[in-house]
Amino acid sequence: MKKKESIITVTGLTVSQQDGTTEKNVLENISFTLPEGSWTAIAGSNGSGKSTLARAIAGLISIRGGSISIADNIAVHIVLQNPETQLLGDTVEEELMLSLSRGQTADKSPSRMEQIQAAWEEADLQLPFHTPVRQLSGGQKQLLNIVCCLALDAEVLVLDEVTSMLDPASREHVLTLIRRLHRMGKTIVWITHRAEELVHADRVLVLDQGTLSFDGSTSQFCYGTFNEQSSPCEQYGMELPYVVQVARQLERKGLTLGAQPLLPEELAQAAAGLCR
Ligand SMILES: Nc1ncnc2c1ncn2[C@@H]1O[C@H](COP(=O)(O)OP(=O)(O)OP(=O)(O)O)[C@@H](O)[C@H]1O
Numbered sequence: 542m543k544k545k546e547s548i549i550t551v552t553g554l555t556v557s558q559q560d561g562t563t564e565k566n567v568l569e570n571i572s573f574t575l576p577e578g579s580w581t582a583i584a585g586s587n588g589s590g591k592s593t594l595a596r597a598i599a600g601l602i603s604i605r606g607g608s609i610s611i612a613d614n615i616a617v618h619i620v621l622q623n624p625e626t627q628l629l630g631d632t633v634e635e636e637l638m639l640s641l642s643r644g645q646t647a648d649k650s651p652s653r654m655e656q657i658q659a660a661w662e663e664a665d666l667q668l669p670f671h672t673p674v675r676q677l678s679g680g681q682k683q684l685l686n687i688v689c690c691l692a693l694d695a696e697v698l699v700l701d702e703v704t705s706m707l708d709p710a711s712r713e714h715v716l717t718l719i720r721r722l723h724r725m726g727k728t729i730v731w732i733t734h735r736a737e738e739l740v741h742a743d744r745v746l747v748l749d750q751g752t753l754s755f756d757g758s759t760s761q762f763c764y765g766t767f768n769e770q771s772s773p774c775e776q777y778g779m780e781l782p783y784v785v786q787v788a789r790q791l792e793r794k795g796l797t798l799g800a801q802p803l804l805p806e807e808l809a810q811a812a813a814g815l816c817r
Pocket residue numbers: 558559560567585586587588589590591592593594
């Protein structure tokens with residue numbers, strides 16, 4: 542299989558913030574690369590530096606040391622935790638137009654308008670463009686924020702705890718859209734506190750007090766390795782995703798799955814193998 546190209550390379554990244562009269566490093570010497578089309582989850586406790594890293598990747602804050610290099614002609618856009626933060630327009634249409642005018646080229650050509658229409662349909666919002674933004678639910682606002690990123694041709698979507706203020710149904714709707722965009726080839730950086738949301742990622746990075754303390758596959762993070770008493774997920778104080786808990790229970794009862802499922806459909810497939 543052809544190795545995916547790196548789309549973002551972070552090398553020795555250090556970011557500092559003012560802390561009273563002194564500067565303190567809130568990210569220190571972070572290095573990793575993100576392959577094109579990957580889905581990377583960034584986890585870590587409160588204040589570990591997740592949002593700072595997200596904003597640095599999106600170019601919203603200046604860095605103190607190291608570098609972040611982004612492949613040519615690749616647009617990186619961020620969606621923030623609070624759905625209200627990024628919305629300025631009175632109506633959905635105005636919001637989309639505003640986001641286009643924020644783009645580097647302010648391209649409002651018919652093809653760009655078609656692209657917006659396609660992004661809108663991907664989000665499956667089923668709302669007329671003239672709908673006032675204030676009438677949207679939190680989940681619909683987050684979907685609109687994501688559509689605005691797509692309108693700006695985002696190849697990399699940095700999603701900073703975008704579901705944390707949403708109810709379960711809206712969370713699912715946002716995740717469904719992101720899964721679809723990932724299948725279309727978008728590169729996803731998903732910041733979360735919720736282990737349940739890690740399962741869609743192929744890789745997990747964990748920040749601990751501003752340093753990178755885990756970088757591995759999602760199954761490695763959730764299941765750990767052979768000789769570990771507990772998985773990294775548990776060691777970092779996160780609750781295991783539900784599918785992993787069920788798989789563990791089955792293994793404890795002597796039912797060897799021979800797989801490390803993360804998604805319900807993977808668990809169903811592994812469990813079906815037990816009946817053969
Ligand atoms: N603008 C700022 N000025 C000063 N300190 C800041 C600023 N932004 C972040 N920090 C500090 O940087 C550290 C990392 O914050 P950050 O918001 O990146 O963490 P986080 O992992 O996203 O936290 P949470 O999970 O609570 O959102 C914290 O100690 C925070 O207080």
